[in-house]
Structures are given as structure tokens and as C-alpha cells.
Amino acid sequence: MISGMEQQLRPLVARLRAARAVTVMTGAGVSAASGVPTFRGPEGLWRTFRPEDLATPAAFARDPALVWEWYSWRRAKIASCRPNAAHEVLARWSQETTRQVRVITQNVDDLHLRAGTRDLIRLHGSLSETRCFNGCAAGVRPWRDEGAAAPDCLPRCPHCGGLARPAVVWFGESLDASDVERATQAVSCDVFLTVGTSAVVYPAAGFARIAQARGAFTAEINLESTPASPLVDLSILGPAEDVLPAIDQLVL
Ligand code: BV8
Ligand code: ZN
Numbered sequence: 243m244i245s246g247m248e249q250q251l252r253p254l255v256a257r258l259r260a261a262r263a264v265t266v267m268t269g270a271g272v273s274a275a276s277g278v279p280t281f282r283g284p285e286g287l288w289r290t291f292r293p294e295d296l297a298t299p300a301a302f303a304r305d306p307a308l309v310w311e312w313y314s315w316r317r318a319k320i321a322s323c324r325p326n327a328a329h330e331v332l333a334r335w336s337q338e339t340t341r342q343v344r345v346i347t348q349n350v351d352d353l354h355l356r357a358g359t360r361d362l363i364r365l366h367g368s369l370s371e372t373r374c375f376n377g378c379a380a381g382v383r384p385w386r387d388e389g390a391a392a393p394d395c396l397p398r399c400p401h402c403g404g405l406a407r408p409a410v411v412w413f414g415e416s417l418d419a420s421d422v423e424r425a426t427q428a429v430s431c432d433v434f435l436t437v438g439t440s441a442v443v444y445p446a447a448g449f450a451r452i453a454q455a456r457g458a459f460t461a462e463i464n465l466e467s468t469p470a471s472p473l474v475d476l477s478i479l480g481p482a483e484d485v486l487p488a489i490d491q492l493v494l
Pocket of ligand 2: 377
């Protein structure tokens, strides 16, 4: 007896079995089951905070203490979170030697890394790192920092003494050129799968379409429909932490 879900997954499973190169791009939905808040949707962070108030260079210049307060809260939140079944499946796939599985993430939590994902491409940086806001040459390189910022004693760059900032990519900022280069290469694949992303933030949101134009089979796993749903070859509505393990079992 084949379940409805199994039936729906069949075209993807067949493509994954035949694929030599698979690329998976994840968003906040992949970490939702771990307790990390998503950005959009009913419980999303942007319901209470406006991105332009918090996630832009102008917002930081205007009120660094407010921005640090938000990032300190998010750091504390992820410190208590653990990778879930979705991260674990992707980590295992990335370690395979028979086919190439590359993972691109928009997430700034460390959960893919903590699950053991190899050669992870982190498009939007890391919540657990800090870098110089002052633009000094040495402070461009992020340093590990999982601490909370005290409002009256904000983190400083050890090289120039200027203000330091979370090492994430804010709206209106360019992504790291080498990350974009690696992602652009990874977009050339046989199967391109997006997982747990609302597909609205660019350039990441454009990758599935590019992959498709280059001949990849494209699929999406998400709790709800997104702007990418009508474009991909297969849209699967469901929780990543259930759907990915189900696919993993069927591909074996
Ligand atoms: C740039 C900071 C060059 C880090 C974030 C082209 C067209 C239009 C606009 C643009 C464009 N190109 C560039 C732009 C501007 C802008 C942009 O895209 N704007 C959009 C919003 C209109 N992009 C940029 O500015 C980017 N830079 O392009 O540089 C440049 C430079 C100057 C001028 C022009 C161009 C930089 C973007 C970086 C943004 N940084 N945040 C932080 O603090 O975290 S964005 C934020 O959104 C997050 O970081 C996250 O990475 C990103 C994407 O969100 P998602 O991961 O998709 O999460 P979301 O909550 O939205 O969705 C979760 C989904 O999961 C939901 O659908 C939900 O239903 C689902 N779900 C929930 N639970 C589950 C689940 N699914 C499965 N299972 C579950 N259990
Ligand atoms: Zn500096």
C-alpha cells in the first residue's frame, strides 16, 4: 500500500536516485522544529520587528544598542536549540561519496554545521560571529562571539576600537563574493531542492529558477505555498523534519 505522501514524493525520489549532483537550499523553516523562530509567517520575527528597523546598516548606525539587543536575544535563543531530523538528513547526504550533495543555507544559526554538514555555503553569514562596523581592514574577518551585548558596553573591534556588529548580511548589503561564487557553481546540478524558505529574499530566491534554466529538476518542501511554488517542477507541502527523513528512506 503506497501512502499519499510516498506517491507525491515519487518523481523527486526517482530524480534523486539518478542524480550525480544535488543542491539543497534551506531557509528558516528547516530550523523551526528546533525552536528557532522563522522570519515570516504567523510566528515570524518580522511580525513584531520591522526589518528596516533592525536588519540594515542604517538601523545599526542609528541605534546600535537596539540592534545588538535583538541579536543578543536571538543568540541566546539558538544556544538552547539542537539540530533536528531535517538537519541530520542533509548532513548525512553532504557526507556521501557516491554523489555530490551541496547545501546552501540562508540561515544564520549554526544548526547545519552542528549536525555535521560538509562544505556548507552560508549566504547570510553567522549569528555566532562578530565583525568590525567601522570598515577597518583587519576587522573585515569575523571572529567567534556568542555572547550577549550589554547596552552600555557594546562590542568593539579589537583592531581599531570602533563599533563591532553581528557578522550577518543585512538588507541592502552585498553577499560575500566567494559565497556567491560557490552558490552559483552549486546551482548547476541535476536536482535543486529548496526547503523551508518563503522564497522572497534575493539573490537566494532566484536560484531555483536559474537551476531550472540550467536543466535541473526543481522541487520545494515548505509548510505553505510560496512565490516559487508555481515555478518549481514539484511543490511538496509539509514539515521539513518529516518530509526529508521520508525522502531519505525512499531513496535508499
Ligand atoms: C543583495 C539578516 C546586492 C540576517 C536577512 C531582487 C528583487 C527584489 C529585491 C531584491 C533583489 N535583489 C536584492 C534585493 C533586495 C533584498 C531583498 O531580497 N529584498 C526582498 C525582501 C524584496 N536583498 C538584499 O538586500 C540582499 N543583498 O542583494 O546585495 C545589493 C546590494 C545593494 C543594493 C541592491 C542589491 C541581502 C539579503 C540579506 C537579508 N538578510 N536577515 C539575520 O538577521 O538573520 S533576511 C532573512 O530572510 C533571513 O536572514 C533569512 O535568511 C532570509 C530568508 O528568509 P527565509 O529563510 O525564507 O525564512 P522565512 O521566515 O521568510 O520563511 C520560512 C518558511 O518556512 C515559511 O514559508 C514557512 O511556512 C516555512 N516553514 C515553517 N516551518 C516549517 C516550514 N517549512 C517546512 N518545515 C517546517 N517545519
Ligand atoms: Zn575595526
